[in-house]
Amino acid sequence: MNRKVVETIGAICVLVVFTGQIYITPFFEWTLRFSFSVTTLSLLFIYFKEISIITTSIMVSMSVLIFRVSVQLITNPNIPLYESIVGYYRGALFYIFFGVLFYVFKIREKIDKIGLNFIFLFICEVLANFIEIFLSKGNINYSFDEMLKIIILVGTIRTCITLALYYGICNYLKRRKIKEEENKYRQLVSFIANLKSELFLLKKSSRDIENAMDKCFHMYKRLEIEDLKEDALSISKDIHEIKKDYIRVILGMEKNLDGESIISVMSFEEIKNIIKGNTQKIIELSHKKIRLEINVEDDFHTNEFYPIISILNNLIVNSIESINESGYICIEEKIHGDYIVFTIEDNGEGIHKDEIKLIFNPGYSTKFNKDTGAISTGIGLTHVHNIVGDYFKGRIKVESKEGVGTVFKIEIPKMYMIN
Numbered sequence: 001m002n003r004k005v006v007e008t009i010g011a012i013c014v015l016v017v018f019t020g021q022i023y024i025t026p027f028f029e030w031t032l033r034f035s036f037s038v039t040t041l042s043l044l045f046i047y048f049k050e051i052s053i054i055t056t057s058i059m060v061s062m063s064v065l066i067f068r069v070s071v072q073l074i075t076n077p078n079i080p081l082y083e084s085i086v087g088y089y090r091g092a093l094f095y096i097f098f099g100v101l102f103y104v105f106k107i108r109e110k111i112d113k114i115g116l117n118f119i120f121l122f123i124c125e126v127l128a129n130f131i132e133i134f135l136s137k138g139n140i141n142y143s144f145d146e147m148l149k150i151i152i153l154v155g156t157i158r159t160c161i162t163l164a165l166y167y168g169i170c171n172y173l174k175r176r177k178i179k180e181e182e183n184k185y186r187q188l189v190s191f192i193a194n195l196k197s198e199l200f201l202l203k204k205s206s207r208d209i210e211n212a213m214d215k216c217f218h219m220y221k222r223l224e225i226e227d228l229k230e231d232a233l234s235i236s237k238d239i240h241e242i243k244k245d246y247i248r249v250i251l252g253m254e255k256n257l258d259g260e261s262i263i264s265v266m267s268f269e270e271i272k273n274i275i276k277g278n279t280q281k282i283i284e285l286s287h288k289k290i291r292l293e294i295n296v297e298d299d300f301h302t303n304e305f306y307p308i309i310s311i312l313n314n315l316i317v318n319s320i321e322s323i324n325e326s327g328y329i330c331i332e333e334k335i336h337g338d339y340i341v342f343t344i345e346d347n348g349e350g351i352h353k354d355e356i357k358l359i360f361n362p363g364y365s366t367k368f369n370k371d372t373g374a375i376s377t378g379i380g381l382t383h384v385h386n387i388v389g390d391y392f393k394g395r396i397k398v399e400s401k402e403g404v405g406t407v408f409k410i411e412i413p414k415m416y417m418i419n
Contacts (some may be wrong), residue, residue, distance in 0.1 A: 005050060005051055008048055008050075008051055009051055009055070009056050009059055010059075012041070012044045012048070012051075012056055012059075012060065013056075013059055013060050013063040014063075015040055015044065016037045016040055016041050016044075016060050016063070016064065016095070017037070017060075017063050017064055017067045019035065019036050019037040019039075019040040020035045020036075020037035020064060020067075021035070022035060022036045022037075036158075036161075037064075037095075038098065038125065038158055038162075039158055039161050039162045039165065041060060041095065041098070041099075042102070042107075042121065042162045042166075043162060043165060043166055043169075045099075045102055045107070045108070046107070046108060046111055046166060049108060053099050053102055053103040054099055054100065054103055056099065057095050057096050057098065057099020057100065057102075058096060058099075060095045060099070061092045061093060061094075061095040061096045062092070064088075064091065064092045064095060065085070065088055065089060065091075065092035068088045068091070068092075069081070069084045069085055069088055072084045072087075072088075090132050090135045091132065093131075093132065093135065094128050094129070094131070094132045097127070097128040097131045097132070098124055098125070098128040101123070101124040101127055101128060102121075102124050105120040105123065105124060106120075107120055107121055107124070111166075114163065114167070117163065118159055118160075118163060121159045121162060121163070122155050122156065122159045125151075125154075125155035125158055125159055126151055126152065126155045129151045129154075129155065130151065133147055133151070182277070183277065185274075186273075186274045186277045186278055187278070189274050189305075189306075189309065190274065190278050190309060190313060192306055193305075193306040193307070193309035193310040193313065194310060194313075195253065196306045196307065196310065198253075199250065199253050199254065202246060202249060202250050202253070203250060205246065206243060206246045206247060206250060209239060209242055209243045209246060210243055212239055213236055213239040213240055213243060216232055216235050216236040216239060217232075217233075217236045219232050220232035220233045220236060264303055265301050265302065265303050265305075266301065266302065266303075266305040267299055267300065267301050267302075268296055268299050268300055268301075268302070268308075268333055269296055269299050270305075271305050271308055271309060271312075272294045272296055272333075274309060275294065275309060275312050275313065275316070275331075276292065276294055278313065279292055279313075279316050279320075279329075280292065282316075282317065282320060283320060286320055288320065288323060288324075288325060288326060288327075289325065289326035289327075290320060290323055290326065290327055290328065290329060291327075291328040291329070292328075292329050292331075293328065293329070293330045293331070294330075294331045294332075294333075295330070295331070295332045295333070296333050297332065297333060297334035297335075298333065298334050298335040298340075300335070300340070300417070300418045301418070302417050302418060304392075304416070304417055307387050307391060307392070308417075310383065310384075310387060311342075311383075311384050311387055311388060311410065312331065312342065312344070314380040314381065314383055314384050315344045315380075315381075315384060315408050316329060316331070316344065317380060318380055318381060319344065319346035319348055319406070321348075322346060322348025322349045322350070322406065323346060323347070323348040323349075324348075324349070327346060327347045327348060327405075328346065328347055329344070329345070329346045330343075330344075330345045330346075331343070331344050331345075332345075335414065336411075338413055338414055338415070339394070339411040339412060339413060339414065340411070340412050340413075340414055340417050340418070341409065341410070341411050342408075342409070342410040342412075343407060343408070343409050343410075344407070344408040344410075345405065345406070345407045345408075346405050346406055347404065347405040348405055348406060349402065349403065350400045350401050350402040350403055350404050350405055350406055351398070351400035351402070351406055352402055353400075356398050356400060359381050359398070360381050360382055360384075360385035360396075361382070384396065384410075388410055388412065391416075392412045392413065392416045392417070393413060393416060394410060394411050394412035394413060394416070395410075395411050396408065396409070396410050396411075397409040397410075397411075
C-alpha cells in the first residue's frame with residue numbers, strides 16, 4: 001500500500017468521523033442513530049476507485065469507535081472503558097457491514113446505471129442497519145414494524161441524497177470540463193486567426209521586399225559610377241537574403257497552418273460566440289465597463305472564418321482601447337445584395353477627421369500606454385485594411401467624430417465568403 005493510498009484512507013476516516021456527528025435518533029435513544037457519514041462514505045468509495053473498500057471500511061469502523069469512546073470518556077470520565085466500548089461497537093461495526101455489502105454488490109461497477117445503483121445502494125443501507133439492530137436487539141424496546149419503517153425511510157432518504165450529490169457533482173464537473181474545452185477551442189481558433197493574419201502580412205512584406213530588390217538591381221545597371229554600382233549591388237544582395245529568410249518563415253508557417261484543421265467550415269453564429277467569449281476576457285482585463293452587443297441578421301457558413309475573426313478582433317480591440325472608463329461596442333452583420341456587411345460601432349474617443357485617412361498606414365497610431373508611455377504599434381488596422389482589400393477584394397469605410405465615437409463598415413463580396 002503506497003503512501004498516497006494511506007493518506008487517502010486517513011482522510012476518509014477523518015471525514016466520516018466528523019460527518020458522523022450529524023445524525024438523527026428516530027427512537028430517541030443513543031443506541032441507534034442514523035448519520036450522514038454513510039452518504040460521505042458512499043461518495044468517497046465511488047470517487048476513490050484505487051482504495052480497497054474492505055480495508056477502508058475496517059479503518060473507518062475503528063476510527064469511529066475510537067473517536068466516540070474517547071469523546072465519552074473525556075466528557076464522562078466515570079464511565080468504565082469496557083462499558084463505553086460495548087455502547088458504541090455496534091455502530092462502528094455498521095461501517096464494516098456496509099463496506100462488505102458495498103463490495104459484494106459491486107456498486108462502483110453499476111454507478112452509470114442509476115436504477116440498479118439506487119436498488120443495490122438501498123439494499124446495502126437496509127441490510128447493514130438490520131445487522132446493527134440485530135446486535136442491539138436487547139437494547140431497543142420497539143416493534144419490528146416501527147423499526148422497519150424507519151430503516152426503509154432513512155435508507156431511501158440517504159440513498160437519494162447520495163445519488164443526487166454524486167450525479168450533481170458529475171454533472172457540474174462535466175459542464176465545467178465542457179466550458180474549459182470551449183475556452184481552449186476559442187483561444188486556439190483566435191490564435192490561428194492571428195497567425196494567419198500575420199502570415200498574410202508577411203506575404204505582402206515579401207512582395208514589397210522583392211519589388212525593392214528589383215528596383216535596386218535596375219538602379220545598379222543604370223549607374224555609371226563604379227563605387228555606387230557596387231553599393232547598389234551589395235544592397236540588392238542583402239535584400240535578397242532578407243527575402244529568403246522571409247520565404248523560409250512563410251513556408252514554415254504555411255506548413256503548420258495548412259495541415260489538418262480542427263474545423264473546416266463555421267457559421268457566423270459560431271464565429272460570434274468565439275469573438276464574444278474572447279472579447280469578454282479582454283474587457284475584464286482592461287477593467288472597463290463595456291457592454292458588448294453582437295447582432296446576426298443573416299447567418300451564413302464559410303471556410304474563411306480565420307480572416308473574419310482576425311478582422312473583427314482587431315477592430316474590437318481598437319474600440320476597447322478608444323473607450324476610457326465605460327461604453328458600448330455594437331457589431332452587426334447582414335447580407336446586402338452581393339455583399340456581406342459588418343458594422344462595428346463604439347462610443348469611444350473618436351478619431352479626428354484629419355487622421356481618418358492615416359489610420360490604415362503601417363505604424364500609424366495615436367494610442368499609448370499611460371503607465372509606461374509605450375506607443376501602440378499601429379499594425380492592427382493595417383491588418384484589417386490589407387485583409388479586407390487585398391484578400392477579400394472588399395472595402396472598408398470609417399465614420400468618426402471626436403467625443404462621440406467611431407463606426408467601421410466593412411463590405412465583403414459574398415463570392416469570397418459564403419460556401
